[in-house]
Amino acid sequence: MAGCSQAPPAKPLARNLLIVTIDTLRADHVGAYGYARSQASFVDEVARSGVAFERAYAAAPITLPSHATLMTGRYPPGHGSRDNGVHVSKTVPTMATELKAHGFRTAAFVAAFPLDHQFGLDRGFDVYSDRLPRGPDGKPSNERPASQVVDEAIGWLRTGAAPFFLWVHVFEPHAPYGDASDRRPVLDRYDQEIGVANRELMRLLGAIDARETLVIVAADHGEAFGEHGEFSHSIFIYDTTLRVPLAMRGPGINAGERTTNRERQTANLVSDPVTLADVETDEEKKYQIVGDLEADIKQGLIAISSPVARALIGKHEGDTITIDAPAGQREFEIVAVLYEG
């Protein structure tokens, strides 16, 4: 049979990277995580045709610091943004700065004010679209619809060729969950908003060449609906607001694989683009911005920042960090926050 005596084919590599972040999406409201009423078929589809990480955690229960960690591979002490409105370091490398240096076209389309370019996540992007509509009072809104974000993203995809890095952020699941006067149960409204964002993201998925693109989807944090006395997010660091859905698919990723044996931090995602074709073959400019996580932790500063609890301080003992949190404690094994690749 043809091919039997030949060397095994090289591992297929993606050329492009698409990162989708769905604001405020709890893992347990996603079908891939066992939710029977899932409106998040985008995540489910990526998980089904790729991998889902059973226990994935964001670095902070709030939008800007969490996204800054995802984009830099640094925890808040390392990238400098400890709260919404606190500027991200102007010098820390990001996925965008690194991939642009490798010749990628880069663009971001974001849907909410905490990610406005003035806070520093725009570095390295050729296009950073954050235009928010104005309300009746003339002031900019806090958010814009996924339909607009995805329209712009698809338009940009059509303007050029591979390789590209595209980041798309949608905000619907964030409070107030649609029409605040809606009397239906809050979880119904939350799920519905997930569905609104999802419909647009499925459109985006249809515009991507699956054979060439590494697709990663994550949330920046979860959402509390009264657990531990909390509503919304940004205060406590229980799984309620830190555990997030995380799935990826692309060339070389075996469909249906489910990773259950260890935690995965969104901070580790910066290591995945190393596998992109135009990066892996570029020996002189090997993309490698991981490795600083350990330094951040060893400063004695905890990975997680909370605006209410100021900087939470972690105690470093052997393989465990214990965090003093506003209500109770949470333990992390260090191995869980270091990249093992």
Ligand SMILES: [Zn+2]
């Ligand atoms: Zn958020």
